[in-house]
Amino acid sequence: xxxxxxxxxxxxxxxxxxxTRIAHEILERNKGASDVVLVGVAARGDxxxxxxxxxxxxxxxPPAVPVGTLDITFYRDDIGLRAEAPEVHETQIPFDIxxxxxxxxxxxxxxxRTIRAAMDALVDFGRPRSIQLAVLVDRGHRELPIxxxxxxxxxxxxxxxxxxxxxxxxxxxxxxxMLQREGNPA
Amino acid sequence: MNKHLLSISQLTSxxxxxxxxxxxxxxxxxxxxxxxxxxxxxxxxxxxxxxxSTRTRISFExxxxxxxxxxxxxxxxxxxxxxxxSLKDTALTLEAMGADxxxxxxxxxxxPYTLSQWxxxxxxxxxxxxxxxxTQALLDLFTIREHFPAFDGLNVAIAGDVRHSRVARSxxxxxxxxxxxxTLVGPPTLVPPEAVGWGAAISHELDDxxxxxxxxxxxRVQRERQRLQFFPSVREYARLYGLSxxxxxxxxEHAIVMHxxxxxxxxxxxxxxxxxxxxxxxxxxxxxxxxxMSLLYLILGAEGPRGDxxxxxxxxx
Numbered sequence: 001x002x003x004x005x006x007x008x009x010x011x012x013x014x015x016x017x018x019x020t021r022i023a024h025e026i027l028e029r030n031k032g033a034s035d036v037v038l039v040g041v042a043a044r045g046d047x048x049x050x051x052x053x054x055x056x057x058x059x060x061x062p063p064a065v066p067v068g069t070l071d072i073t074f075y076r077d078d079i080g081l082r083a084e085a086p087e088v089h090e091t092q093i094p095f096d097i098x099x100x101x102x103x104x105x106x107x108x109x110x111x112x113r114t115i116r117a118a119m120d121a122l123v124d125f126g127r128p129r130s131i132q133l134a135v136l137v138d139r140g141h142r143e144l145p146i147x148x149x150x151x152x153x154x155x156x157x158x159x160x161x162x163x164x165x166x167x168x169x170x171x172x173x174x175x176x177x178m179l180q181r182e183g184n185p186a
Numbered sequence: 187m188n189k190h191l192l193s194i195s196q197l198t199s200x201x202x203x204x205x206x207x208x209x210x211x212x213x214x215x216x217x218x219x220x221x222x223x224x225x226x227x228x229x230x231x232x233x234x235x236x237x238x239s240t241r242t243r244i245s246f247e248x249x250x251x252x253x254x255x256x257x258x259x260x261x262x263x264x265x266x267x268x269x270x271x272s273l274k275d276t277a278l279t280l281e282a283m284g285a286d287x288x289x290x291x292x293x294x295x296x297x298p299y300t301l302s303q304w305x306x307x308x309x310x311x312x313x314x315x316x317x318x319x320x321t322q323a324l325l326d327l328f329t330i331r332e333h334f335p336a337f338d339g340l341n342v343a344i345a346g347d348v349r350h351s352r353v354a355r356s357x358x359x360x361x362x363x364x365x366x367x368x369t370l371v372g373p374p375t376l377v378p379p380e381a382v383g384w385g386a387a388i389s390h391e392l393d394d395x396x397x398x399x400x401x402x403x404x405x406r407v408q409r410e411r412q413r414l415q416f417f418p419s420v421r422e423y424a425r426l427y428g429l430s431x432x433x434x435x436x437x438x439e440h441a442i443v444m445h446x447x448x449x450x451x452x453x454x455x456x457x458x459x460x461x462x463x464x465x466x467x468x469x470x471x472x473x474x475x476x477x478x479m480s481l482l483y484l485i486l487g488a489e490g491p492r493g494d495x496x497x498x499x500x501x502x503x
Binding site for chain 2 (some may be wrong): 124
């Protein structure tokens with residue numbers, strides 16, 4: 001067992017303020033919310049997307065911004081490279097994304113492969129006017145030419161470290177922590 | 187998941203739940219404008235059908251195509267099999283061409299198992315003789331789950347030509363495994379004595395069973411497999427064991443009627459009964475694609491294409 005405990009990168013207040021700031025930035029960039037739809041990447045990205053939608057509605061007033069959930073499992077580039085097929089989550093995009101500004105929402109941006117998969121999945125649903133990317137944490141180490149438009153916090157990390165976003169909806173608390181991976185990652 | 191899908195008995199109830207849950211996501215894919223995902227790009231699925239089949243073969247074909255796999259349909263007429271090639275040689279040939287999965291239907295019980303001993307590819311049983319038809323049972327469970335919150339305590343009758351039905355055996359195993367109660371119903375000549383060991387009750391009176399059912403599953407009378415005379419006449423069979431309009435009235439309000447197809451309208455099921463809203467026979471067909479996508483994904487998504495050396499990538503999250 002490693003003696004190193006989790007290091008807190010963002011506490012509950014900082015998570016809340018990051019979401020509020022990103023909501024303002026989305027509105028500023030898109031000159032309001034009328035064309036914007038939010039699509040969160042499961043799991044946790046969808047919870048963040050719902051929070052962003054709540055903030056945007058609080059700032060701009062109704063109508064609420066549409067929120068969808070996207071599961072990227074079927075679009076992964078590592079299917080068949082693992083002992084078990086990756087677990088599948090729910091996809092729900094009950095609105096047309098064609099011609100809209102789609103803001104993809106995810107918790108942590110790392111290699112960029114998830115976002116590549118998410119963009120492939122999105123274009124199967126329609127032809128957005130633009131796709132923007134909002135993440136709570138950007139931890140670097142990109143393997144693809146992808147950059148976020150909205151970032152909660154940039155965190156320098158080592159590749160073997162693990163950044164975990166915890167949200168009240170799924171984990172009972174709001175926090176971003178860094179975990180040391182113990183011993184052998186296998 | 188196991189490498190092969192040969193029978194229901196190899197699956198745990200946890201496996202079955204996972205297959206059905208994953209199928210929910212694939213049903214969503216089937217409702218999109220573009221009903222296709224790239225999950226199994228680069229994989230090859232061979233449909234090797236030694237018996238006639240329309241819906242199972244097409245269903246597997248669509249399932250594989252919606253996962254972006256390449257599909258080869260190999261039917262025995264007009265192929266090397268017609269020239270006398272053995273199952274083993276046919277399979278080894280297909281494998282040498284790079285098949286990752288072989289979906290096989292064969293008139294001999296146990297052919298998929300034997301095949302799985304010979305080849306490296308995953309083998310999926312699409313019906314073998316009078317033994318099993320596991321994918322049909324799984325899509326039936328999926329369809330039942332759309333109507334009932336839990337399998338526990340569910341009362342299911344499987345009625346008709348149980349003796350010749352691989353669907354009956356697989357479904358009976360699957361339902362009892364999930365905690366449901368099965369009653370096998372049919373004339374004594376068409377309910378085999380060994381069915382006692384399947385964990386099901388046996389009845390020869392359809393009318394006695396109907397009032398307490400949640401699911402009434404009618405089997406096709408498989409005349410092509412009946413080498414002997416198992417009942418005096420089709421008319422008598424229909425009168426005693428056919429699901430007529432008046433028998434449907436005896437079912438509880440919430441009960442559903444199922445049939446694996448193809449139907450003999452007027453024999454085991456009356457024509458107007460097959461078209462009732464509570465007959466979910468076309469739902470079964472639709473769900474078959476999602477369930478087979480789920481199976482292909484869980485089986486083929488678990489291991490790399492043969493000769494793939496991207497082991498280092500495995501560590502990646």
